[in-house]
Amino acid sequence: xxxxxxxxxxxxxxxxxxxxxxxxxxxxxxxxxxxxxxxxxxxxxxxxxxxxxxxxxxxxxxxxxxxxxxxxxxxxxxxxxxxxxxxxxxxxxxxxxxxxxxxxxxxxxxxxxxxxxxxxxxxxxxxxxxxxxxxxxxxxxxxxxxxxxxxxxxxxxxxxxxxxxxxxxxxxxxxxxxxxxxxxxxxxxxxxxxxxxxxxxxxxxxxxxxxxxxxxxxxxxxxxxxxxxxxxxxxxxxxxxxxxxxxxxxxxxxxxxxxxxxxxxxxxxxxxxxxxxxxxxxxxxxxxxxxxxxxxxxxxxxxx
Amino acid sequence: xxxxxxxxxxxxxxxxxxxxxxxxxxxxxxxxxxxxxxxxxxxxxxxxxxxxxxxxxxxxxxxxxxxxxxxxxxxxxxxxxxxxxxxxxxxxxxxxxxxxxxxxxxxxxxxxxxxxxxxxxxxxxxxxxxxxxxxxxxxxxxxxxxxxxxxxxxxxxxxxxxxxxxxxxxxxxxxxxxxxxxxxxxxxxxxxxxxxxxxxxxxxxxxxxxxxxxxxxxxxxxxxxxxxxxxxxxxxxxxxxxxxxxxxxxxxxxxxxxxxxxxxxxxxxxxxxxxxxxxxxxxxxxxxxxxxxxxxxxxxxxxx
Numbered sequence: 001x002x003x004x005x006x007x008x009x010x011x012x013x014x015x016x017x018x019x020x021x022x023x024x025x026x027x028x029x030x031x032x033x034x035x036x037x038x039x040x041x042x043x044x045x046x047x048x049x050x051x052x053x054x055x056x057x058x059x060x061x062x063x064x065x066x067x068x069x070x071x072x073x074x075x076x077x078x079x080x081x082x083x084x085x086x087x088x089x090x091x092x093x094x095x096x097x098x099x100x101x102x103x104x105x106x107x108x109x110x111x112x113x114x115x116x117x118x119x120x121x122x123x124x125x126x127x128x129x130x131x132x133x134x135x136x137x138x139x140x141x142x143x144x145x146x147x148x149x150x151x152x153x154x155x156x157x158x159x160x161x162x163x164x165x166x167x168x169x170x171x172x173x174x175x176x177x178x179x180x181x182x183x184x185x186x187x188x189x190x191x192x193x194x195x196x197x198x199x200x201x202x203x204x205x206x207x208x209x210x211x212x213x214x215x216x217x218x219x220x221x222x223x224x225x226x227x228x229x230x231x232x233x234x235x236x237x238x239x240x241x242x243x244x245x246x247x248x249x250x251x252x253x254x255x256x257x258x259x260x261x262x263x264x265x266x267x268x269x270x271x272x273x274x275x276x277x278x279x280x281x282x283x284x285x286x287x288x289x290x291x292x293x294x295x296x297x298x299x300x301x302x303x304x
Numbered sequence: 305x306x307x308x309x310x311x312x313x314x315x316x317x318x319x320x321x322x323x324x325x326x327x328x329x330x331x332x333x334x335x336x337x338x339x340x341x342x343x344x345x346x347x348x349x350x351x352x353x354x355x356x357x358x359x360x361x362x363x364x365x366x367x368x369x370x371x372x373x374x375x376x377x378x379x380x381x382x383x384x385x386x387x388x389x390x391x392x393x394x395x396x397x398x399x400x401x402x403x404x405x406x407x408x409x410x411x412x413x414x415x416x417x418x419x420x421x422x423x424x425x426x427x428x429x430x431x432x433x434x435x436x437x438x439x440x441x442x443x444x445x446x447x448x449x450x451x452x453x454x455x456x457x458x459x460x461x462x463x464x465x466x467x468x469x470x471x472x473x474x475x476x477x478x479x480x481x482x483x484x485x486x487x488x489x490x491x492x493x494x495x496x497x498x499x500x501x502x503x504x505x506x507x508x509x510x511x512x513x514x515x516x517x518x519x520x521x522x523x524x525x526x527x528x529x530x531x532x533x534x535x536x537x538x539x540x541x542x543x544x545x546x547x548x549x550x551x552x553x554x555x556x557x558x559x560x561x562x563x564x565x566x567x568x569x570x571x572x573x574x575x576x577x578x579x580x581x582x583x584x585x586x587x588x589x590x591x592x593x594x595x596x597x598x599x600x601x602x603x604x605x606x607x608x
Contacts, residue, residue, distance in 0.1 A: 038480060038487075115526060159488070172530045176342060183342075183530040184463070185488070195522040195545060200552020202526045209527070218499040222419060222506045223513070224528060226476045226487040241499060248504020 006152045008300070009145040015256070015298040018291045019149065022254040023156050026230060033252035035230055037157035042231040043221060043242060044146070046164035046171060046188075048276060049235045049258055050179060052141040052303075054267040055133060057275065059170050062125050066109035083108070095274075106167070107206040111191060114201040115169060122173040134303070142178055145299045146233075150179055153231070161185045161229075163221060165213040165238060165276075169204065187224045188212050217242040235260065236276040240288075243281070247289050255290045257281055262296040265303075310456045313449040313605040319560070319597045323453065326558040327460050330534060337556040339534055341461035346535040347525060347546060348450070350468035350475060350492075352580060353539045353562055354483060356445040356607075358571040359437060361579065363474050366429050370413035387412070399578075410471070411510040415495055418505040419473060426477040438607070446482055449603045450537075454483055457535070465489045465533075467525060469517040469542060469580075473508065491528045492516050521546045539564065540580040544592075547585070551593050559594045561585055566600040569607075 010016040025033040026040065047053040067086050071077040078087055082101040085093035094101075110118070131141050150160050160181050162171060168188035175181040190209040193202045212220050218241050221229065232239070232246035235258040243255035259282065261268050270278040285292050295302065314320040329337040330344065351357040371390050375381040382391055386405040389397035398405075414422070435445050454464050464485055466475060472492035479485040494513040497506045516524050522545050525533065536543070536550035539562040547559040563586065564573050574582040589596050599606065 193523045195519045215499045219497045222497045
C-alpha cells in the first residue's frame with residue numbers, strides 16, 4: 001500500500017482516494033496493474049494547475065515588465081500596437097488583439113537574445129516581482145497540495161513532467177527550485193532557436209516553433225517524452241487532449257482536472273476565464289473518466 | 305578522486321585520463337570546477353559513437369526490410385524510385401538519390417502508423433535481424449567502452465542523453481535496454497505527429513519535423529534539454545556543432561571525438577565515408593579543444 005501521509009494538504013475524499021489507490025495499484029509488483037518505474041510518467045499543466053494563474057498569468061506580468069523595459073530603450077514602441085495598449089493598460093484594445101496580438105507581444109519581448117541572457121532577465125524579475133493580489137513573490141504562488149503530490153509521485157518512482165502552454169525557457173528557470181522538476185522534464189511553448197557557432201550560443205528568434213496547447217500538448221509529449229503518461233493533471237480545455245490521451249492507454253490511468261471553485265482562498269472561475277476556459281473538459285469529465293478535483297472541497301490548504 | 309576501475313575496456317592514455325580527470329574535477333565539491341548534478345549533462349551521438357555504423361547504418365537495414373514488406377503488400381512499389389533501386393540493390397542509382405531520396409525512403413517506410421505500431425515493427429525486427437558483418441543481433445553491436453563510459457558517468461551523477469541523426473522513435477525502442485538511457489533522454493530526427501482523439505493515438509506522418517544533424521543537434525539540445533552539456537561525444541562532422549557548443553560553456557568541459565581507425569577490430573574510415581564523413585572535425589579538433597579518441601589506441605576491447 002502506498003502511504004498517503006505525505007498528502008497532508010489533501011482532504012480525505014474521492015479525489016485523494018483516487019490518487020492514493022492509483023499509486024498503490026501501479027506500484028504493486030504482484031498486482032495486475034503494475035507499471036515499471038520507467039513507464040511511470042506523470043504530466044502536469046503549469047498555469048492554474050501547479051501555480052496560480054489569476055488575476056493574470058505569471059508570464060504575462062513578466063511580459064509587461066519586458067515591454068516597459070524595451071519602451072525605455074526605444075520610445076517608438078509606446079506608440080505602436082499592441083505595445084501601446086499594454087503600456088496604457090487599455091484592456092479594451094488588449095482584448096481585441098486575439099492570439100495573434102498576444103503572440104506578437106511574446107515574440108517581441110522574448111527574442112533577440114541568447115538563452116543565457118533570457119535566463120538572467122527571468123531570474124532578475126523573479127527576484128523582485130510580487131503577485132498583485134497575494135502580495136508575495138511568484139515563487140510562492142505555487143499550490144501546496146500539488147507540491148506534495150509531485151513529491152509523493154516521485155517518492156513512488158514516478159517521473160514528473162510539466163506540459164504547459166507557458167514558455168519552455170521561462171518555466172525552466174524556476175522549475176527545479178519550485179517543483180523539483182528538472183529542466184529536461186519541462187515541455188512548453190517554444191520559439192525557434194539559432195546557433196551562433198562563433199559565440200557558441202543559442203539565440204531565441206521571433207518565430208514561434210510550437211504553441212503547446214490542446215492537441216499540441218499530446219504531440220509534444222510524443223516528441224519530448226516518447227511515452228504515454230499514466231497520470232496527467234490539468235485545469236482547462238487546453239488540457240483535455242492530454243487527459244484523453246493519458247486515459248486512452250491500456251491498464252491503470254489517472255486523469256485529474258482541477259476546478260477553481262474556491263472564491264475565498266483563491267478565485268472561483270471556469271467557463272468565464274477567456275484566456276484559458278474550462279468548459280468542454282468540465283462537461284465531459286465524467287464521460288471521459290476524468291477525476292475532477294475541487295479546490296474548495298479537496299484541498300485543506302491552497303498556498304504555503 | 306573519481307575511480308577509473310569501471311572503464312576497464314579503455315586503455316591507459318590521454319583519452320582515458322582526460323575523461324577521468326574531467327569527472328574528478330566536476331564532482332569535487334571543494335574544487336573550482338565543481339558542477340551540480342542537475343547540470344551534469346552528457347550528450348552522445350549514436351551511429352558510429354555508441355554503436356557500429358558500418359558497413360551501413362542500423363536503421364537503414366530496418367528501412368530495407370520495411371521496403372520489402374511494403375512491396376509485398378503493394379507491387380507497384382517495386383517499379384517506383386527510390387524503392388526500385390533499393391530492392392534491386394542498385395547502388396549506383398541509390399548514390400544519386402541524395403538527401404531528398406533518402407528522406408523519401410524514410411517518409412514512406414516510417415509513417416502512416418501509430419507510435420505503438422511502429423514500436424512493434426522495430427521490436428520485431430530487432431528480435432531477428434543480424435548484423436551482416438558481425439553476424440550477431442543489433443543489440444550486440446554496441447561499443448563496450450561506451451557502455452562502460454555511460455555507466456561511469458551516471459555513477460558520478462551525470463545525466464546521459466542521446467543526440468543523434470537517427471530516428472527518435474526508432475532509437476527509443478532500444479535505448480533503455482542497450483544503453484540505460486531513458487526514452488525521454490533520446491533526441492533524434494523526427495517526423496511530424498498527429499493526434500487522433502477518438503482512438504487516443506499518435507500517428508507518424510510523412511512530413512519531416514527535424515533532421516537532427518549538425519547545427520540542428522544544438523537547437524534540439526536547447527529544445528529538449530534546455531541546458532548546455534558539459535560533456536559531448538561524437539564521431540563525425542555532423543557532431544561538430546554539438547562539440548563546439550559544449551566546449552563554449554564556462555568552466556570545465558569535455559568534447560570527445562571517436563576516430564574509427566581500427567581496421568582489424570572494426571573498420572578504418574573517416575574522410576571517405578559519404579553518409580557521415582569525418583573531415584572538418586578531425587582537422588580542427590585541436591584548435592577547438594576536442595579530444596580525439598582513437599579506437600585502435602584507446603580501446604582495449606571494442607565489442608562484448
